[in-house]
Amino acid sequence: MANKSKLFDGMVVFVDVAKLGSFTLAAENSGHSTSYISKEVNKLEARLGIRLLHRTTRSLSLTQEGELYFQLCQQLIEDAEQAENSISGNQGEPRGKLRISCPISYGLSNLSPVLSLFTEKHQKIQLELELNDRKVDLIADGFDVVIRASTQLEDSSLISRRVSQSEALVLASPRYLAKHGTPNHPYDLDRHKIISYSNLKQPNIWLFRDHQGETIQVHVESHVLTNNATLEIDLAVADQGIIRVPQFALKDEVEIGGLVEIFCDWPKPPIGVYVVYPSRKHMSAKVRSFIDFVIAELGD
Structure with a gap:
């Protein structure tokens, strides 16, 4: 395992590159040189022992491992920002990208009519809602919250709360x-x-x-x-x-x-409708706000 003092080295730089899709734009965004950004990502890949990015002269894209690492790192960075906001008096206002997966029929019939209330209340949250009847992998597919409808949820390490029946x-x-x-x-x-x-x-x-x-x-x-x-x-x-x-x-x-x-x-x-999420511990404000909203607006 890497030295804990180096655990976060290169992580913020990598997330910037992945978000912006360019070493040059990441350099401009951070105030560093392009060569510095490239070296930081190279050192991170060497430390992890995996390739995070596909590089060509014309394009930059995440590998499969890079996509998973990006989602996890993005959450860690948001949690760190949340921690700083909490002790600096900001009280953790919900912010950042929130990725949600929801069955198509439930999303159109139940979630869609009330979603504008959520976006109006939390304007610093960038909502990414995927309507899909496929059973997604919450962690591997990089979702923060998944809504599922089922006669019985499978045993899982994930946390679930029933919204309605x-x-x-x-x-x-x-x-x-x-x-x-x-x-x-x-x-x-x-x-x-x-x-x-x-x-x-x-x-x-x-x-x-x-x-x-x-x-x-x-x-x-x-x-x-x-x-x-x-x-x-x-x-x-x-x-x-x-x-x-x-x-x-x-x-x-x-x-x-x-x-x-x-x-x-x-x-x-009976068919239960549930919100499913990774953990109650260290839940970000954006996730908690969405879960509370769904329970309040759509709960039995």
Whole structure:
């Protein structure tokens, strides 16, 4: 392990280069020469034993290891700035880039309507919001906070707080049901066109609980398999099959009669919405402010 006195050598310089994408711009920003900046990054790479940057005569880009190191270093520098602000009377005003990942349907239906309140209140936070139904790796992908919707979160060293709870509804259009019949039992689904959500571990297995609490496992044949709940809903409204989606993904499709709920008298699987983040210790003000905001605005 490197001498602790040299642990942070080159880190601030490297982060500047990575942010600005140029040794020259990093030199101008810091008041040093370009050669000094280049030497500091070279010494850092030598100490770490890894290449952080791809260099050509025309471009500069981060390696995979460099991208991960950049995200971690950026957080360390922001934490250090936060510490200085706290003891200098600034009281840690939330600031800096905040990277968030959120499922598309939840982001559009729930987060989007209130997000302007957050950006208006915290104008020194640069918000980077990625709507993606893919299960991202919070640490490796460099996110500060991830919003997840799941029937059950996997065991993890990450911290999670439940924001709210929704339900999974089985739906189809009235015209589809008039043409193909309404299933009375989950086992009847094997005779229907099914539109499934591909990001599930087993998209072709739908689980139900009966009134005695027993689990029923239904194998369905997916007519369409997609990773987007909005597309599932659009296809169902267009009479293309039966879907199972979280209630929060719906707009007014049920109220205006575009979709009809099936198995209304069956227990509905709960879907929890969670905020997930790395640690409660040394949480930055920007992360804490966002988590508190989501809980206050969107919590049950």
